[in-house]
Amino acid sequence: MLSIKKILLQIENNVESIIKEDNILGKDLWLILLQQHPADIALIINNIEQEFQINLFKKLPKELAIKVFEKIQEPVQADILSHLDQDDVELIITQIPVSALTELFEHISDQDLEKYLKLLQVKQRNALISLRSFPPESAGARMQSDVLTLQENFTVKRSIEVLQRLTPKQTLTRRIYITDKNNVIVGYLDLDKLVLNKPETPLAQIMEKSELLVTVDEDQEDVANQMRHYNLDSAPVIDREKHFLGIITVEDVFEIIEEEESEDVYKMSGQAPMEYSYFATPTWTLVKQRIPWLIGLLLLQSLSSMILASYDDMISRYTIITLFLTMLIGTGGNVGNQSATLVIRGLTTKEITRQNGIKMLLREVTIALIIAGIVVTFGFARVYHASHDLVSTIAISLSLFLIIVTSVVLGTIIPLTLERFNLDPAHSAAPFLTTLMDILGVIIYCFVCSKILG
Template sequence: MYNLRKALEENKLLEIKVKLNEFNPVDIANLLEDLDHEETLKAFRLLNKDLAVEVFSNLSSEKQQQLIEATSDEEISRIVSSMFLDDTVDLIEEMPAGIVSKILRNTSPAHRKLINQFLKYPDDSAGSVMTVEYVALRTDMTVKDALAKIRKYGIKNESVSDCFAVDKERKLEGIVPINQLIINADDTKIADIMTDNIEKVEVDSDQEYVAHLFRKYDLSNMPVVDKEGRLVGIITVDDIVDVIDQENTEDFQKMAAMNPSDKEYLKESVFALAKHRILWLLILMISATATGTIIRKYETTLQSVVILAAFIPMLMDTGGNAGSQSSTLVIRGLALGEIKTSDIWKILWKEFRVSLIVGIVLAGLNFLRILCFDKVELKIIIVICLSLFFTVVIAKVVGGILPIIAKKLHFDPAIMASPLITTIVDACALMIYFSTATILLHI
């Protein structure tokens, strides 16, 4: 990568100007992140106007704030008016009050009104991920009118391959791929070349549902309408990629027993990180006490055959791992829509059979291992291996169906992941272990 800092120190301004303007705005933004305040300003001012806007959109909020503080009102006005509306809204949500008022002071009243409207859409709604940079065509226009409109106003968002057909009340009627405007004759009516069987969502639809539609229908963009069916924005698939990443991150966090947070790890404060983690650790810690109670109940058993304690970690860990495997597959299947709650009996039957195979193999190998390497009575080995087998079976069945039950009860299935399953399976494992021991060893 280009050594921008060195070039700035040597004051090679012309070289920097030429070089930077050849780069992708995302890469330039990354380069600027590593510079100090003075250097950032110096480099930013060397960018061409259009490129500057794109680079600005890709900067971290700290850098954006620095730049706005050091920038004249005119320049702010120019940058903000050229940014995509969704980027402007993100910017305003991140900035402190003083900076926000500096930005809003420099936007036109119409633009300000739009921004305010966008700020009202709830987080995670279609409204919060949509953008307004699209081409709307009236259904009664001809191809010639449409082309004239596009030539006059341009297409701000070049990655959108469709225009959107609306009636006089701006009600969404259909989609017109841009290439239809190229291949059809000038006097063709938009109404005749539009596709009217289209997927759309309302502004307050959940973004996870929107992502589901994009996946299901392989969409590259989707119109967003208000309660009356009027077109208010579009969602492009590159924003859906971000939504998918965000939803997956949330699932990973929930499955590791944390409150989800969409902030990057390195940018989150130590207190926030601790706060997200403590509650679940506490709940699970107290639940694990139940497992302790089981051990206390069998204190005398344990005192007479203390070797039994040595195999508790192996039993608990294997049970927990076996259960987590099953719950993870089912949670993921539910998230991708590959598994429905009505599949519960299929899953029960499948996990039962898988657990028989896995249980027999693990118990068998464990039997041989202890027999060969440990000095343990045969009776006790049998207790250990029988317990292991039953633990694996219960773990897999419980791990497989608890996420489905959670979903049926309208909880997030992701909470039924490794930590909670482990706690439940631990209790089962010890109960099986000690009752088998009491019976077989006649204690």
């Protein structure tokens, strides 16, 4: 039996035949496509050419098309909507969650936005406008607002009747939040606990206090970390007066963590974060994301040549210095990046905090001294074997020791300092740290050799 990956690949490679159904293979693959999960169909649409994206989506049954549309990347969604008639557009945007519309409407023109807003119901339109007013990385922008809640004076019997009547229209999660008559959150109740209690029991007697209340302007990454810490499937979003506004779900947490981790990876490689997938991003956008860092680091790196030029006389007399320059500089960059990666990861997982940052720094200094001692032993043997000059070997080995210790200390301090000033620690990783250590390594190397070798 073919694996799902092979099936999807075969569908992608024969998408034109599937759309036209002009041969047996195309007809068979179309039937197979209809049996796939909406997320897999969306993945296929994201990966194929634009003209096929639109035609394949139009060919899908309406009910399946709505489910698939939610999983498609926003730029592709916007393009598909622009090629549908008004009835199909209205069907889609009135069926998908308001939180999904918020992200979609960031990628369409003002003219289209005005047109689509007119198709929405008043309640949806107000909710959408409200969500768009929050900062893009806040809990308010991420929350699901169309969520069913119950009042504390309800009985179990009345609550179940309300659920049966309203569930098709509103989102229902395993955890149901309880409010007072003023929509102020007072607690929650798990669905299984609701159905296991006697019908006449008031909710106020069996509800529990929420472990976590998320304010509407709280950063989404902080919310995701707190929900992961408390192992929550959902968390209520409130305003300053504790009015219930919506919820953040575990699915939102997965998306937030994936987005934040991807953003950190791009920053650590010296690139601006990509908003969409690689193939959905225009070539010129990819170029613009990389160029600023590369030019900046190029100019910064040129300081190394200026430093070497100032020690030109010594270098010309001791050619062995140039032979081992790259070995020392490369080692410094490597150990610095190791420390920076540990700190950045620790800050992300909250294992490292402002309270224990000094403790980690002291531990890393100890580790640096041990690593430097071991590496220098091998370095000393390597240099002496090549030069048979004890004085030069001592100068190079001492330089290596100082470079390693400096790299580890900087690799630890810089991310901690950036976090202290509420800046993303990922900016401190390679290639920035590597370039910085190249410059400092050259300074240390030349200075030590000049003092020992003269």
